[in-house]
Amino acid sequence: MKFVDEAVITVRAGDGGNGCISFRREKFIPFGGPDGGDGGNGGSIWLxxxxxxxxxVDFRHQRMFKAKRGQGxxxxxxxxxxxxxxxxxxPVGTVIYNVDTDEQIGDLTEKGQRLLVAQGxxxxxxxxxxxxxVNRAPRKATPGTPGEIRELRLELKLLADVGLLGFPNAGKSTFIRAVSAATPRVADYPFTTLHPNLGVVRLGTDQSFVVADIPGLIEGAADGAGLGIQFLRHVARTSLLLHLVDVAPIDGTDPVEQIRAIEEELSKFDPELLDRPRWLVLNKADALPVEERExxxxxxxxxxxxxRPWFLISAISREGTLEVCQQAQRFFxxxxxxxxxxAAEADAVAGLPQG
Structure with a gap:
């Protein structure tokens, strides 16, 4: 499994260097005064x-991070x-928690954003x-103070404009391949997608948005079943949800029941998700006779x-996918x-004279 959206690491900042006890010793100055310098500060740790x-995934192999101590x-x-x-x-979208207190200490949502997690x-x-x-020759110095040690829990929440929802094999990976340059693995068995794939949909020179192919959910996902619980959190940061469903499942399942099952998982995980803009995308229309599709x-x-808005498409033949993307672009x-x-109205109100 390549994708890891949660990791626990230990960070240890560098200790400060010790102060020095030294006396000036030069020719003809046998009793020079103290000249011991201060120790350097220990290195800090930044995310x-x-x-x-x-x-x-890299934090599976390296869980301890240390900074250099200061020189004496x-x-x-x-x-x-x-x-x-x-x-x-x-990754952008990483939320950082202190394991001991379960307190959130940071949320890195922008490229290049920095967070100090352990002070040297x-x-x-x-x-x-x-x-x-009264003490011309002090034989006293102080040691450096120890650097901070923290155990941190990192959680990744993908930052995307559109999140794709649906059961395994609903065609999400095929859809993202059809509308973007992303090349997720596609096969006809559950859980082909083991990690979220991000694709950039470009409709023009300055028209684009990011789609996240979130691994398929199963019933009970909000309670920890299958892979779903690991990825439901990613939905929380998308502005628009595209709910893909197979209109002609080969196993004979009912598309309506599948849609309601996904809604149930969303509601159990976070009731507010049901109020998020969500469009229904009826996929695999190519599996139906043309005269029966509508x-x-x-x-x-x-x-x-x-x-709400809904679309009938065939991701594998790209039929109807352009309209979905155009409507999404218009939505944004x-x-x-x-x-x-x-914002302009708020600025205008703020500029009115008070009285």
Whole structure:
């Protein structure tokens, strides 16, 4: 299984270097004053969002990350060099939790965003700091403080505009191949998709959106059955859901029952997901005689009492897929316009004189 959307790692920042006890020793100055320098600060550990990554699989093999400790102080008032920071690259969309407290300490949602997860220790003070009028030759220095140690849980939530929902073999991988340059594995058996695939749909020079092919759910997914529970969280960050269903399943199952089963899993996982914009995409129309397709689709829509947008397509032949993408693009453009109008209205209200 290539995809890992959760990992636990331990991070240990570098300790600060110790301060130095030293005295100036030069010819003709046998009793020089203290000149011990401070220790350097320990290196810290940062998480950085990298758009080139889309899994946490690397953390299966490396779970401990350490930063360098600071160099100790030296004589002649020479300060120790600070320890080098350790940078850990994670996918955009990674949420970070403290395992001990279960507190969320960060959410990396943008490319290049950085999060300090373990602060390096402070360098100790050299004896130069302890000279006084009553103690001209202090033999005192302080050790560096230890760096922070934390156990972190990383959870990946994909950042996509469109999420594809459906049971295994609903044709999600075929759909994403048809509308984007993504090349997910396609085969006629359950759980072909073991990790989410991201595809960029381009309709024009400046018209594009990202689709996430989320692995198929099964009944009981919200309770931990199958693979579904590992991926339901990804749906939470998509603006639009395309619910794909096989209109002519070879095993004789009822498409209407499959649609309702998916709705049940969404409701159990997060009731708000049912209110998310969700369009029905009736796939594999090519498996039906041409003269029966519209009637089969109409029957499904009628049984569901479906009032949202719906489409009848064949992903494998790309029939109807362009219309779905064009409608999705229009959906995002209208949403963007509404946001801009709301922001302009808010700015106008903020600029009105108070009285």
């Amino acid at each position: 950085v969002a990298d758009e080139g990554l889309n899994t946490l 102080g030296m004589g002649s008032q020479m300060y120790g060099r600070g320890g080098e920071d350790t940078i850990i690259r994670v 220790g402070k360098g100790g003070l050299g004896n130069i700091h302890f000279k006084s009028s 009637q089969v689709a109409a029957d499904i829509i009628a049984q569901l009492g479906w009032s 453009e209208e949403a963007r316009l509404r946001e801009e109008e709301a």
